[in-house]
Amino acid sequence: MKNILLFQIIFVFILSACSDFSGNEDGVEASLNPAPILNEVTAVTTPTTDTTPNYTFSSSEAGTITYGGSCSSSKKNAISGNNTITLRTLSDGTYSNCTITVTNTLGNSATLIISTFVVDSPTLLKYYDLKGITFGNNTFVTVGEKGTVRYSSDNGSSWDNGTSGRTSEFKEIAFGSNSFVAVGYRGTHSYSSDNGTSWDNGTWSDFDSLTGVAYGNNTFIGVSSTNLTRSTDSGSNWNKIGAGLKVIDVAFGNSKFVACGAEGAVVISSDNGGSWTTYGNSGVSAYTLNGITFGNNQFFAVGNSGQLIKSVDNASSWSSVDSTVTKKLNSIVFGNNTFVGVGYRTVIVSTDNGSTFTIKEDTLTFNDVTYGNGVFAAVGDDEIIYTSTDGDTWTKVHGK
Numbered sequence: 225m226k227n228i229l230l231f232q233i234i235f236v237f238i239l240s241a242c243s244d245f246s247g248n249e250d251g252v253e254a255s256l257n258p259a260p261i262l263n264e265v266t267a268v269t270t271p272t273t274d275t276t277p278n279y280t281f282s283s284s285e286a287g288t289i290t291y292g293g294s295c296s297s298s299k300k301n302a303i304s305g306n307n308t309i310t311l312r313t314l315s316d317g318t319y320s321n322c323t324i325t326v327t328n329t330l331g332n333s334a335t336l337i338i339s340t341f342v343v344d345s346p347t348l349l350k351y352y353d354l355k356g357i358t359f360g361n362n363t364f365v366t367v368g369e370k371g372t373v374r375y376s377s378d379n380g381s382s383w384d385n386g387t388s389g390r391t392s393e394f395k396e397i398a399f400g401s402n403s404f405v406a407v408g409y410r411g412t413h414s415y416s417s418d419n420g421t422s423w424d425n426g427t428w429s430d431f432d433s434l435t436g437v438a439y440g441n442n443t444f445i446g447v448s449s450t451n452l453t454r455s456t457d458s459g460s461n462w463n464k465i466g467a468g469l470k471v472i473d474v475a476f477g478n479s480k481f482v483a484c485g486a487e488g489a490v491v492i493s494s495d496n497g498g499s500w501t502t503y504g505n506s507g508v509s510a511y512t513l514n515g516i517t518f519g520n521n522q523f524f525a526v527g528n529s530g531q532l533i534k535s536v537d538n539a540s541s542w543s544s545v546d547s548t549v550t551k552k553l554n555s556i557v558f559g560n561n562t563f564v565g566v567g568y569r570t571v572i573v574s575t576d577n578g579s580t581f582t583i584k585e586d587t588l589t590f591n592d593v594t595y596g597n598g599v600f601a602a603v604g605d606d607e608i609i610y611t612s613t614d615g616d617t618w619t620k621v622h623g624k
Contacts (some may be wrong), residue, residue, distance in 0.1 A: 260285045260326045262336035265306055268319075270341035275315075277343070280308045281336055287326040288444040295322035295338060302326045314343045351624040354603035356406070359596025360399025365420035366592075366603045367394035374622065375420035380601045381610040383622045386420040386432045396473070396592070400439025405459040407446045408436035415459030428462045434482070437486060438478025443496045444492045447471045447483050454497045463495045473525075473555075477518025482539045484513035484525040492539045506533055506542050514567075515592070519558020520577055526553035526565050534578055547572055548583050559595025564615040566590035566602050 266280035267288035283302045287311075291297060297309040309324075321339040327333040354368035366374045367385070371394065373386030388394070394408040404416045406423075410433060413426035431564075436447040440611065445452040452466035471485035483495040483500075488511055489504035506513070506525075513527035523535045524545075546582065555566035563574040563581070571585035590602040600612045608623035 227351035257538060259332040259334040260287055260302075260328055262324065262326060262334050263574070264336065264339060266308075267309075267339040268341040270339075271344040272341060272611065273343075273345050275313050275343060275345050276310055277314075277341070278308055278310050279338060280306055281324060282306050283326050285326075287322070287328040287333075290327070291545060292317055292325065292335070293338075301430045303476050305478075314616070316343050316345055318342050321412075326475060330339065338530035352609055353593065353605040354609065354623075355394060355408075356396035356592045357601055357603045357609075358397045358399050358404070358593050360404060361402065361419055363419040364596060364599075364601050365397060365399075365416075366601075367397045367408070368603070368607070369393040370608070373406075373416075373420055373423065374494050374607070374609070377419065379597055379599050380609065380621050384421075384621050386416070387422065387440045388414060388423040389425070390414060390423070392515035395433070395435045396437050398437045398439045398444065399441060400444060401458040403440070403458040405437055405444050405446075405455070407453075409433045413446065413453065413455070413459065413462050417458070424460075426459050426462050428453065430464070436471070437472035438474040438476045438481060439550065440481060441479065441496055444485075445474055445476075445481050445493075445497045447474045447485075449486065452483075452497065452500070454475070458495075465502050469502075471517045472513065475516045475518045475521060475523065478538050480538055482516060482523050482535075484516045484527075486512050487526075488513060488531075490525070490539065503539065503542065507544055508533055514553065517556045517558055517563075519563060520561070524554045524558075524563060524565075524578060528552050530570075532565065532581070533555075545578060545581065547581050554590065555592040556597065557593045557595050557600035557615070559600060560598065560614075562594055562615050564595070564600055564612075566593045569617065573600075585618060588618065597623045 236542045259285035263282045267427045268277045277443040278353040299309045324336045352369045357366035371388040371390035373388045374383045376383045392409040393473040394406045399404040411431045413428045413594045416423045416425045430446045434446045434448045452464045455462045455466045471483035472488045474483040488506040488508035493500045508531045511527045513525045516525040530547045530549040532545045533542045535542045551568045551570045556565040565572045572581040574581045590604045593602040606624035610618040612618045
């Protein structure tokens with residue numbers, strides 16, 4: 225009887241023990257598999273210019289990763305050991321709420337707070353193509369696409385931004401009567417009386433795109449392939465003075481305005497643009513003349529395929545000059561007893577009054593060139609500006 229009772233007691237005890245063990249199974253496994261232990265190994269450098277920085281943390285066991293706050297990553301699984309993640313693209317700012325959570329196979333998780341960091345990415349500069357440049361009042365001013373204006377008052381060493389108030393493209397610029405005047409796309413006529421810092425719009429209602437402008441005898445003349453325009457009040461007001469003249473650029477010298485353009489066109493005005501005479505044969509009727517200048521009592525015009533012509537009698541007659549190049553020439557200027565022509569991967573120079581030219585540069589492309597205060601300055605696409613004191617050696621001072 226005692227043995228039977230003892231057996232029953234033992235049976236009940238075992239049954240109770242087994243029941244207790246079964247009921248605490250999850251707790252036992254949890255105690256054997258605690259939440260992962262997370263630690264920061266390599267924080268994000270702060271401040272950083274990287275908008276997709278790396279971050280390294282360690283985990284005591286494998287698991288799935290979830291992200292919190294303002295940060296995330298494409299990496300979704302952690303291994304036991306060090307884990308390097310690349311954060312998705314971040315905007316500039318301070319990041320102080322980013323977290324990483326690792327959950328193991330039993331559903332136990334731990335969260336790590338990423339140390340605060342700052343993203344400060346560099347500002348990407350936008351460079352615009354520069355089309356024209358001139359010098360006046362001890363200041364270089366250049367203009368170009370999207371209404372771009374840059375000016376320099378230290379011989380081209382440094383350049384500041386002018387505010388044109390326009391988004392249309394400027395094609396050319398000239399200086400006179402203490403004003404800079406720029407012309408361009410869709411009838412643009414703008415003028416500045418503070419050395420290119422700020423600009424006003426001249427009165428003009430047509431939409432012809434002007435490509436050249438020059439000043440002489442208290443008059444600005446603007447030119448295009450359809451109409452010519454004139455202002456006698458420093459660029460404030462403009463009126464139409466000619467039509468049907470296929471010209472691209474214009475220069476003033478010896479009391480004459482002389483313009484050149486398509487099909488070797490040369491037109492001349494001796495009355496401040498009131499009337500124009502077409503020169504009969506420039507000798508280059510098969511080519512477009514892109515730029516013209518006056519220097520040392522001579523007019524020089526340059527054009528496509530290396531065309532170069534000159535006149536020594538106030539544009540009454542013209543003769544060809546060997547430019548030594550066959551590439552497109554865009555502009556020519558005279559300064560310091562030197563003629564300098566520029567174009568597609570071309571700089572040509574003459575130091576003997578334009579009799580002969582020598583190529584000095586065959587890698588740089590310039591749209592326009594000017595001279596002032598002992599310095600040649602040339603401009604091109606991507607806002608490049610180069611300067612030279614002799615036309616032979618050029619130094620980049622601005623642009624991409």
